[in-house]
Every structure is written in C-alpha cells, then in structure tokens.
Amino acid sequence: MLAAAIVEIKRLQLAKELDLVDKPVAIPLSVLWQIPQYFLFGAAEVFTNVGQLEFFYDQSPDAMRSLCSALALLTTSLGNYLSSFMLTVVTYFTTQGGNPGWIPADNLNKGHLDYFFWLLAGLSILNMLVYIVSAKKYRKKKAS
Template sequence: MGTGMTMVNIAMITIGIVECYRLKCAQKDCTNYGESSSLSIFWQVLQYTFVGASGVFMYLGQLEFFNAQAPNELKSSGSTLCMTSITLENHVSSLLVTMVMKISIEDHMSRWIPGNLNRDHLDKH
C-alpha cells in the first residue's frame, strides 16, 4: 500500500507538470475560446499509468489485508467490505465535487470546473 501511495504522489507531480505545459500551449494556440489546443491527448498517458498502477497496489493491498484479517468463514464478507469501501470513496468524491460546483454557481462566481478549461483556469481559483 505504501508503493501505491508513492505512485499517487508521482502521478500528482506528473499531472501538475502536464497541466502547466497544457496552459502554456492553450495560451499560445487558442486565441479564440472555441478553438482546441494542439497538445496531443497522449501527454496524459504517463499520468494515467501512474494513477492506474497506484490503484492496483492500493486496492490489492487493501483486499489482501481484509482477506488476511478475516476468519475463513468471513472471507467473502471481507472482500465485500473492501469493494464497498472503494465504492463509497468514489461516491463521496463525486458528492464533494457536485457540492462545490453548486455552491460556486450560487455565489455568482465562475464555475469551479468550467466547460472550457482554456477559458477559465482551475489554478486561478
């Protein structure tokens, strides 16, 4: 699980570097907001590789922990509990993003996650 946490940190650093480069390309290439950037989608491959690998290490480690700690009669319950916790993580994350979006729209601010990232940057909020 420690390897998974390390890989998440590497992924976040990679995401930050790619986003800085994307912003520079968007400022240079996109004079109109309707235009798209010339930056290739393949710049995201490395960051998604790190995120995917970290998920494998984290979820397999978590599943192994649940299976190792549960008695033989409750192994399937441990696996179910592991998958339920992963599902809850995803739902809470989605709920938080939805709440922040609704709050930011009600205060007449620009949206937190705009429809066009070249028009409004997340780094300026």
C-alpha cells in the same frame, strides 16, 4: 494528481500562448502528455487493490472473509460517490459571484482544472498521513 495538475498547467499555458482561451476549440497538445498520470494512477490502483484484498482476507475472521472481500469493492464505489460529491461542492463554491469556476461546463480554457487537481493532491497527502497514523496503531491478528 500532481502529474495531472502539471499537464493542465501546460495546457492552459499553451491556450494562452495561442490565444485560444475564449475559443471553444481543442488545444493542440498531444494526448501522450497524459501517459505519466494514467501510468501512475493505474499502478497505484493495482497496488492498492491487491494490498487491500490481501489485508481483508488475511486479517479478517475466517467466517467473514467473503464479506470483507466484498467490503473492499464497496470502498471503491463509496470513493466514486465521494468524488462526485467533491466535484459538486467545488463547482458550487467556485462559481459564486458569477465566476466561471474551476471547472466550467462550456469552456475548460476559462477555468482552473489544475486547482482541482492540486486540491485532490493535497487531500491525498492528508489521506496518506491518516493512513500512516492508523497503520502505526494497528495490531496484527494473531496467527491461528
């Protein structure tokens, strides 16, 4: 999310420099600027999914291994629903009072998508702190 926020800041700066903020046109910024964020996101997904499946398979009771593997996929779908809900909430609160909001539907150049990425980065840091506390409290299943 940090990489996405930085790319969005660069895109908005370029839109202002070229006086394209009020025009619904594409900003002349190479798509290659998105490589770092997609690389980081893809690597994070791989490590998370593999670790999550391994944890559920290794730490669950033998009779529940299939169910726990299915729960790993369920967390992904719940995360997608949560993302949609967060987007709706952010759009609702940032468009109050006639403001275009962080994520305007008609012209992204008038919005602040970077603020949304910073919000997601902050929530990710908070999530990491909760994970660290939970991981320290977790007691591993005894080997059978």
